[in-house]
Each structure stands twice: as structure tokens, then as C-alpha cells.
Amino acid sequence: MLRLEHINMVVTDLDQSLKFYHAAFPHWRVRGSGSMDWYGKTKKWLHFGDDYFYLSINDGGEGENRHLKGHSVGLAHIGFVTENLAALIKRLADAGFEVDHGGESKFRNNAYYIDPDGFEIEFVEYLSDLPAERNGYE
Known part of the structure; x- marks a missing residue:
């Protein structure tokens, strides 16, 4: 069996x-954190998640994230x-973050956010347990 364990992100x-x-x-929770030298630049990092999945978040990011309405690879x-x-x-609203866009349908609702570094994050709530309904592509 394969499963996704973590996503590694560079942030500002x-x-x-x-x-x-x-x-x-x-x-x-923060599972662990530290600092390291990354090709001549010191950066802080942390692993934020549960016992099975986490986000590896690293500071020291430079420049802008890809334009989400563009066609750049990324x-x-x-x-x-x-x-x-x-x-x-x-x-998220209580923490100062607002929905960028989203939608509702018969079998799922979703909300998209742009995180502080320009990553688009989708949150989806399924309203059916049936895969054919949850994964409908009408």
C-alpha cells in the first residue's frame, strides 16, 4: 500500500x-522543529501534523509563488x-483568513483559500458515502 505521508513547503x-x-x-501539533543550513542559508523548519501525515514547513522562501490563474508549471x-x-x-475566519472561492453541489461542498505564501488550499466536505456520487464529474 502507498499513501501520502507529507508535503514539504517553503514559506516566507x-x-x-x-x-x-x-x-x-x-x-x-508541531511534531518536531529545528534549523539547518540549506546550501549556504540557515533556515528554520517544522513538521506540523498528526502521527500519520504532516506538513513540512520551511522558512527562508524568496520571491513569489506561481500565479494561480496563469499557466506556469507548479x-x-x-x-x-x-x-x-x-x-x-x-x-479560519476567526484567525483572520477568508474564503477565496468555493462551491456547493448535491454531494459535496468546498472552499478554497490562499495561504499566506500564495498556495491554494482546498477543503472539501463530502455529503455522500457513495464513491459514484462523491466523485461525480457532471
Whole structure:
């Protein structure tokens, strides 16, 4: 069996990123942290997640993230499943983050955010347990 274990991200402000992701995932924790030399530049890093999945967040990022409405190669978005989209939206709003766009359909609702470094993050709530309905491409 294969499964995704972590996503490694380079950011400009570790604290702002942690604020966003902690609001989205209040049950996660900083599993470990430290600093290291990365090709001549000292950077701080942390692993934020649970026992099975985490985000590796590294500071020291330079420049801008890819333009999300453009056609450049790069990450388009990261998607996470939630059981309660309304509660997640409220937690993020309380932390100062607003929905960028989203939608509702018969079998799923979603909300997209732009995190502090320009990564697009999708949160989806499925309203059916049937794969044919959850994964409909109408």
C-alpha cells in the first residue's frame, strides 16, 4: 500500500503559515522543529501534523509563488477532506483568513483559500458515502 505521508513547503513566514494551518487543523501539533543550513542559508523548519501525515514547513522562501490563474508549471492546489466545512470556515475566519472561492453541489461542498505564501488550499466536505456520487464529474 502507498499513501501520502507529507508535503514539504517553503514559506516566507513560518509563524504566519503555522497560524493558518493550525486554524484549519486544530488537532494537529508541531511534531518536531529545528534549523539547518540549506546550501549556504540557515533556515528554520517544522513538521506540523498528526502521527500519520504532516506538513513540512520551511522558512527562508524568496520571491513569489506561481500565479494561480496563469499557466506556469507548479503546484495548482492541495486538497484536504473535512467532515465539517462550516466549522473549518469559522475557525479560519476567526484567525483572520477568508474564503477565496468555493462551491456547493448535491454531494459535496468546498472552499478554497490562499495561504499566506500564495498556495491554494482546498477543503472539501463530502455529503455522500457513495464513491459514484462523491466523485461525480457532471
